[in-house]
Amino acid sequence: MTVLRRFATPATLLMSAALAGCAAHPPVVTPPAPPASLPVAVVEQPAAAPIAIAPDPIAERLSAVDKEFATGQSELEQGHLVSAREAFDRAVDLLLAAPNGARSDTRLESAYERLLDQITALEASALREGDGFTETRSEPSPLEALLATPVPDNAAPAATTSQKVTADLAQTPHDLPIPVNNKVLSYVELFQGNLREFMENGLLRGARYVPMIQDVFRAEGLPLDLAYVPLIESAFQPTALSRASAKGLWQFIPGTGQENGLHQTWFIDDRSDPEKATHAAAQYLKSLSDEFGGDWNLALASYNAGPGTLERAMKRSKLTDYWDLTSTSKYLPKETREYVPMILAAIVIAKNPTHYGFEMPPPASMTFEKVTVPDAIDLRVIAEWTGVSVDEIRDLNPELRRATTPLGQHELKVPFGTAAAVEARLVTADPTVFVKFNTYSVQSGDTLSSVARRFKVKVADLAQSNQLRTTSKLQAGQTLMIPRDPVAAAPLTSSAHPAIQTPPAPTAGAAKAPTTYRVKSGDTLSSIARQFDTTVLDLKRLNQLSSDTIVVGDKLTVKR
Secondary structure: OHHHHHHOOHHHHHHHHHHHHHOOOOOOOOOOOOOOOOOOOOOOOOOOOOOOOOOOHHHHHHHHHHHHHHHHHHHHHOOOHHHHHHHHHHHHHHHHOOOOOOOOOHHHHHHHHHHHHHHHHHHHHHHHOOOOOOOOOOEEOOHHHHHHOOOOOOOOOOHHHHHHHHHHHHHOOOOOOOOOOHHHHHHHHHHHOOOHHHHHHHHHHHOOOHHHHHHHHHHHOOOHHHHHHHHHHOOOOOOEEOOOOOEOOOOEOHHHHHHOOOOEOOOEEHHHOHHHHHHHHHHHHHHHHHHOOOOHHHHHHHHHHOHHHHHHHHHHHOOOOHHHHOOOOOOOOHHHHHHHHHHHHHHHHHHOHHHHOOOOOOOOOOOEEEEEEOOOEEHHHHHHHHOOOHHHHHHHOOOEOOOEOOOOOEEEEEEOOOHHHHHHHHHHOOHHHEOOOEEEEOOOOOOHHHHHHHHOOOHHHHHHHOOOOOOOOOOOOOEEEEOOOHHHOOOOOOOOOOOOOOOOOOOOOOOOOOEEEEOOOOOOHHHHHHHOOOOHHHHHHHHOOOOOOOOOOOEEEEEO
16 A cells, blocks of 8 residues: 555546445556656756955054064064064054054054053063173182082092103193192092093183183293193183182282273273283283292292282291192191192193093184274174174173173174174164163262162162262262163164054043153253153154154153
């Protein structure tokens, strides 16, 4: 029945019903053959056309802005201030170049304000490193650590050490007397053992300075073996600083450095200038040798302890031989008793390092050129102009205490072959690459403390930056240099960008009137920004300025 129902027509059904009514036995109905399968017509639907997405020019512009800003950040991380400034300017210009300006769309306006805030924050962070306050890092002087290394007083050095040193001294010429005694041999062993890394690093660094030192000492008629004294004093680190404030390759304390012509100012410490300090060391060592009758053991001991200390020890002991004088702890401090044998052992190894298992690099004198810069300039700018890292510029100029050159003209060392490029860039340099410092004319009644409070600096910093004592009295009319506040420095963005003014949020109570300033003769945006503790960028934003040009008599809003 299922098949019938499926294929029967209405006429067939009626006939079947009539026959069923007149016969008891219905006829056998042969079901019709099923029809041949009909082909299924496949109707191909046309492919859906892709939905066209209209480009979002604002989103594309913001993406381009983000890329330029990221480029600026990357350049800034490398210390490339000029390239960073250019990238940040391009990012700002992209927003300002939008049709109808940066305030034509809320997204553009929001991005513009956010971008300026980000650049200002980066500016404050980046310029803080070159603000005239931050002093470059120093390394600890190794001498204290060397003296803290235990050296057995009673244990005799190995016989093989004595044999090795004796054989070496017979073949390697020396112009200082080197005794083969237990003290010297013990340090030879120590430098090959626990202090091996110290010796290796010192020899490596010394390769660049020893040729220069030997040239100076040769010209002064001094023993060339003395060129290795800095191996113990500083491990040939020009910025090594001891707890007693001794500094440089030769570890001059401030007073002795000044006595030997090494200037120390807020910006420069000649004790860290390898060549200047070496000339001073030659002068000082000659004077000590003369004072102690040409005895270099006594001269070296006095270099460490001071001539007065050694003279008193000799007077008390009635001894004139260094080894006799140091055979007991009665007369000289431990540092001086250990200093001379330590120096002599270092000389022994440095003169023939392979004999003692050290690989000595070939001499590699420093090569550089000198450029006269007209005023204080951030070392990162010089690094960018020369195509090297700022660490390389600092390495060539370790006497610079700050991240800038000093105020006024200064002879700066740059990598060999780059002087012409730097000089060319200086001719066309944007004034903002030069670091600006505040100056203050002392008024009647001013003190260092009151001026320091006014400019929010430490009294000690203010005194040192002006080569004064903290107890110095000021005189009316005296000019003080105040290292600038980095926030008040010239901004990283130097283009003339008009600002988008966003009304300040209403505050409770009566609104304060904005602070204004009338431009006077000689004023610049930078000087006004410093005066009111703001930035050039903020002044432009507040006054919708499109350039740095201001006119005498203009009324500027400096604060809201």
